[in-house]
Amino acid sequence: MASIALKTFIGLRQSSPENNSIKISKSLPTNHTHRRLRINASKSSPRVTGRNLRVAVIGGGPAGGAAAETLAKGGIETFLIERKMDNCKPCGGAIPLCMVGEFDLPLDIIDRKVTKMKMISPSNVAVDIGQTLKPHEYIGMVRREVLDAYLRDRAAEAGASVLNGLFLRMDMPKAPNSPYVLHYTSYDSKTNGAGEKCTLEVDAVIGADGANSRVAKSINAGDYEYAIAFQERIRISDDKMKYYENLAEMYVGDDVSPDFYGWVFPKCDHVAVGTGTVTHKADIKKFQLATRLRADSKITGGKIIRVEAHPIPEHPRPRRLQDRVALVGDAAGYVTKCSGEGIYFAAKSGRMCAEAIVEGSENGKRMVDESDLRKYLEKWDKTYWPTYKVLDILQKVFYRSNPAREAFVEMCADEYVQKMTFDSYLYKKVAPGNPIEDLKLAVNTIGSLVRANALRREMDKLSV
Amino acid sequence: MSMALFSSPPLHFPSLSPPKPHLTHKPFLPLPLKKPFFISPKSIDDASSSAAVSIEQEKDEGSNGVLLNSNGSSPAVVAGAPVTETEEVRKFQDARWVGGTWDLKKFEKDGKVHWDSVIDAEVRRRKWLEDNPESSSNEDPVLFDTSIIPWWAWMKRFHLPEAERLNGRAAMIGFFMAYFVDSLTDIGLVDQMGNFFCKTLLFVAVAGVLLIRKNEDLETIKKLLEETTFYDKQWQASWKDETSSSSKDS
Ligand SMILES: Cc1cc2nc3c(=O)[nH]c(=O)nc-3n(C[C@H](O)[C@H](O)[C@H](O)COP(=O)(O)OP(=O)(O)OC[C@H]3O[C@@H](n4cnc5c(N)ncnc54)[C@H](O)[C@@H]3O)c2cc1C
Numbered sequence: 205m206a207s208i209a210l211k212t213f214i215g216l217r218q219s220s221p222e223n224n225s226i227k228i229s230k231s232l233p234t235n236h237t238h239r240r241l242r243i244n245a246s247k248s249s250p251r252v253t254g255r256n257l258r259v260a261v262i263g264g265g266p267a268g269g270a271a272a273e274t275l276a277k278g279g280i281e282t283f284l285i286e287r288k289m290d291n292c293k294p295c296g297g298a299i300p301l302c303m304v305g306e307f308d309l310p311l312d313i314i315d316r317k318v319t320k321m322k323m324i325s326p327s328n329v330a331v332d333i334g335q336t337l338k339p340h341e342y343i344g345m346v347r348r349e350v351l352d353a354y355l356r357d358r359a360a361e362a363g364a365s366v367l368n369g370l371f372l373r374m375d376m377p378k379a380p381n382s383p384y385v386l387h388y389t390s391y392d393s394k395t396n397g398a399g400e401k402c403t404l405e406v407d408a409v410i411g412a413d414g415a416n417s418r419v420a421k422s423i424n425a426g427d428y429e430y431a432i433a434f435q436e437r438i439r440i441s442d443d444k445m446k447y448y449e450n451l452a453e454m455y456v457g458d459d460v461s462p463d464f465y466g467w468v469f470p471k472c473d474h475v476a477v478g479t480g481t482v483t484h485k486a487d488i489k490k491f492q493l494a495t496r497l498r499a500d501s502k503i504t505g506g507k508i509i510r511v512e513a514h515p516i517p518e519h520p521r522p523r524r525l526q527d528r529v530a531l532v533g534d535a536a537g538y539v540t541k542c543s544g545e546g547i548y549f550a551a552k553s554g555r556m557c558a559e560a561i562v563e564g565s566e567n568g569k570r571m572v573d574e575s576d577l578r579k580y581l582e583k584w585d586k587t588y589w590p591t592y593k594v595l596d597i598l599q600k601v602f603y604r605s606n607p608a609r610e611a612f613v614e615m616c617a618d619e620y621v622q623k624m625t626f627d628s629y630l631y632k633k634v635a636p637g638n639p640i641e642d643l644k645l646a647v648n649t650i651g652s653l654v655r656a657n658a659l660r661r662e663m664d665k666l667s668v
Numbered sequence: 669m670s671m672a673l674f675s676s677p678p679l680h681f682p683s684l685s686p687p688k689p690h691l692t693h694k695p696f697l698p699l700p701l702k703k704p705f706f707i708s709p710k711s712i713d714d715a716s717s718s719a720a721v722s723i724e725q726e727k728d729e730g731s732n733g734v735l736l737n738s739n740g741s742s743p744a745v746v747a748g749a750p751v752t753e754t755e756e757v758r759k760f761q762d763a764r765w766v767g768g769t770w771d772l773k774k775f776e777k778d779g780k781v782h783w784d785s786v787i788d789a790e791v792r793r794r795k796w797l798e799d800n801p802e803s804s805s806n807e808d809p810v811l812f813d814t815s816i817i818p819w820w821a822w823m824k825r826f827h828l829p830e831a832e833r834l835n836g837r838a839a840m841i842g843f844f845m846a847y848f849v850d851s852l853t854d855i856g857l858v859d860q861m862g863n864f865f866c867k868t869l870l871f872v873a874v875a876g877v878l879l880i881r882k883n884e885d886l887e888t889i890k891k892l893l894e895e896t897t898f899y900d901k902q903w904q905a906s907w908k909d910e911t912s913s914s915s916k917d918s
Contacts, residue, residue: 460801
């Protein structure tokens with residue numbers, strides 16, 4: 205995963221549980237004497253009396269699960285509404301190592317630990333970009349139905365009410381500080397499947413309901429460009445599966461996608477083969493076929509057991525919050541370019557938004573307002589915007605033509621690049637580079653680009 | 669010497685020159701940056717009926733790694749057909765392509781490798797592969813690396829009359845342009861990112877160099893700027909309409 209991400213390293217290696225507990229305890233009610241000392245915006249907000257602040261989280265994916273847990277732990281009366289408890293979101297399911305530590309994930313929800321990542325160029329040059337991984341480092345492969353359910357259960361344990369229901373719309377408050385009225389169809393056991401129209405009054409709403417977010421619609425958040433990602437789950441023979449035991453593949457080329465990559469990711473007992481594109485959505489099936497073809501020698505004879513497709517946001521929505529409603533995860537549009545990574549960022553944004561609410565409400569004692577929620581946006585953009593930006597540039601430079609892709613793969617053969625790439629992907633931070641290595645890399649990369657482009661020119665001549 | 673390579677005339681910067689459509693593909697449409705079309709992700713539901721099948725199927729799978737098919741029945745077979753469609757695999761073949769690379773001995777003339785022919789051969793191979801994408805293979809890996817062709821062979825081949833035109837000035841313009849672009853975004857990326865970002869900037873700078881060298885193509889530069897800032901605008905959008913409401917913050 206050519207994810208070059210950056211920014212502060214916040215408590216992660218699996219082996220450092222202290223870090224997590226620090227993070228979590230921040231939102232525990234026991235601390236709130238400390239917080240009192242801080243002067244923050246809510247000072248002027250009225251206290252809520254006779255109850256705690258009520259917040260609804262719509263959507264029980266990684267964003268919603270993480271948000272609800274943090275809210276509940278922070279003393280907020282939390283409702284998590286998820287339409288389908290065993291939802292199996294179409295997803296590659298790759299998560300960075302730091303997520304395991306930061307979210308305290310038990311190792312048994314990780315199906316596979318990928319330690320080898322092959323990048324394969326249009327002319328089939330294959331480079332293993334995982335050579336510099338240390339023994340304890342890996343990319344985790346999870347099944348979304350497992351991860352999502354786990355995070356929701358944890359939210360429930362922390363005190364959140366997890367409701368099975370389809371959120372429909374909400375009535376905006378008529379007066380300042382008056383509640384939002386959410387309308388949803390409840391699928392409780394007592395309604396046995398039929399669904400029952402319900403309403404719920406809350407003081408604030410976190411929209412974590414994914415790419416087709418209804419919460420976003422309710423606040424006129426505007427649209428984003430999106431890529432369509434297509435994925436087939438393919439069961440292959442055991443001996444073929446052995447090769448993918450701890451290995452994932454990424455294919456680049458005009459044949460597999462004009463602007464993204466095709467992948468083969470190992471899952472619990474099968475592989476996920478997929479690709480995505482923004483610019484040529486109508487051709488997605490052709491790209492999928494091409495991806496399968498490029499992987500053919502390794503998956504031949506396999507059976508397709510499931511086909512799925514889903515949009516992936518390309519950039520944030522024009523509006524990510526309004527009044528006491530905030531968007532997180534895919535609903536906000538937090539997927540990186542280049543690597544298409546969104547699980548970690550969804551969970552982080554959910555948590556960060558919830559922390560802002562906990563803090564602004566002084567653990568549920570006061571009303572929140574837009575300025576409290578805006579703290580989340582501020583912090584988010586400050587922490588992660590550079591990451592998104594770099595990946596956007598990399599994608600623009602390297603994913604758009606075959607010569608650039610050839611150069612990219614050549615570049616990935618470099619150990620220094622691998623180390624930087626993996627450090628930034630796994631830990632979301634960057635080790636200080638070495639200026640001489642950087643310069644060498646830049647020169648080599650330019651050399652690669654130049655050569656690949658020169659060849660392309662000649663190829664063009666051939667086709668005339 | 670690599671610096672001199674920047675200005676070889678045949679270059680075009682990849683991020684700006686869409687590949688020529690000589691595959692079986694439709695012509696490459698440039699990214700819709702000028703007039704971004706926003707299709708609501710919702711429409712994917714319709715789009716998927718033609719372009720993509722989204723089939724939601726239940727797996728009768730235990731929660732913890734129970735084999736999907738442990739009972740021998742495939743619970744959710746969408747297309748039961750085996751994955752392979754390639755009956756007869758046409759692979760690239762050339763007598764000089766041996767063991768995943770060009771056998772340089774076969775390119776020797778008077779005891780010296782005739783690099784021009786190596787370049788020609790590789791060009792033809794890549795062209796072939798674009799038209800007939802081939803399955804990658806672990807048994808038969810591709811080992812050829814363009815960097816084994818010495819720099820002077822590239823120089824000679826793509827004679828670089830403009831080599832001398834690449835001077836410090838052009839490079840500097842490119843580099844400053846990169847910084848300029850960066851400063852538009854005013855988050856101070858350079859500080860935040862340290863070295864790694866500098867590298868990326870350098871790539872952008874190279875784009876600048878390559879473009880400016882070519883008849884000061886302002887249109888292209890403008891496009892580059894637009895592209896680079898488009899993404900930033902999306903990010904900043906949520907800060908635009910809000911100056912009044914944050915009064916409490918101060
Ligand atoms: C094919 C594909 C492959 C991907 N691979 C990877 C990968 O390998 N690694 C990675 O990090 N990211 C990957 N992503 C991106 C990742 O899936 C998303 O970024 C991530 O799932 C976002 O999480 P979320 O919680 O914001 O939204 P979602 O996971 O979409 O969760 C939204 C939840 O809300 C529920 N919901 C929606 N509407 C309503 C409603 N009206 N009422 C109640 N509930 C509702 C849904 O049922 C769902 O459970 C991939 C995406 C795709 C499409």
